[in-house]
Amino acid sequence: MKEFLKTKGFKMTPQRELIFRSFFELDEHVSVDELYDRVRQQDNSIGYATVWRNLKLICKVGLAEEVNIGDGITRYDRITKVPHGHLFCTVCKGVTEINVEQLVGLLAQAANSRGFTPDSFKIEVQGVCDGCHGKVEGNGQ
Ligand SMILES: [Zn+2]
Numbered sequence: 509m510k511e512f513l514k515t516k517g518f519k520m521t522p523q524r525e526l527i528f529r530s531f532f533e534l535d536e537h538v539s540v541d542e543l544y545d546r547v548r549q550q551d552n553s554i555g556y557a558t559v560w561r562n563l564k565l566i567c568k569v570g571l572a573e574e575v576n577i578g579d580g581i582t583r584y585d586r587i588t589k590v591p592h593g594h595l596f597c598t599v600c601k602g603v604t605e606i607n608v609e610q611l612v613g614l615l616a617q618a619a620n621s622r623g624f625t626p627d628s629f630k631i632e633v634q635g636v637c638d639g640c641h642g643k644v645e646g647n648g649q
């Protein structure tokens with residue numbers, strides 16, 4: 509990671525290392541607040557702005573991207589080799605990843621047939637997750 513940043517022209521400081529490590533240890537789709545909490549557990553001298561700046565840096569060097577799913581909170585997602593989609597539960601705000609390889613293939617075909625070359629896909633589905641169905645229907649299982 510250090511070497512990787514160097515090649516991109518960034519220095520790795522201990523604070524930055526902690527922020528980066530925390531980001532990759534956490535599950536995907538973290539908000540700045542969640543990462544901030546995590547980082548503060550280990551070093552409470554790190555400020556919110558520092559965490560935010562470093563998240564932006566992680567995106568800038570191509571290791572993560574911003575995702576905005578429905579609730580106005582910006583989350584940060586590690587870039588994965590295989591494209592994935594998101595199921596966003598509007599009740600618990602949970603995010604589940606789904607494999608969208610086949611779907612992306614179809615989309616690419618449709619785009620290509622119009623002479624369009626796609627370079628990224630965003631597939632987001634909003635609804636109610638399995639765990640929340642029972643709660644919503646209130647049938648007290
Ligand atoms: Zn994701």
Ligand SMILES: [Zn+2]
Nearest residue numbers: 597600637640
């Ligand atoms: Zn849910």
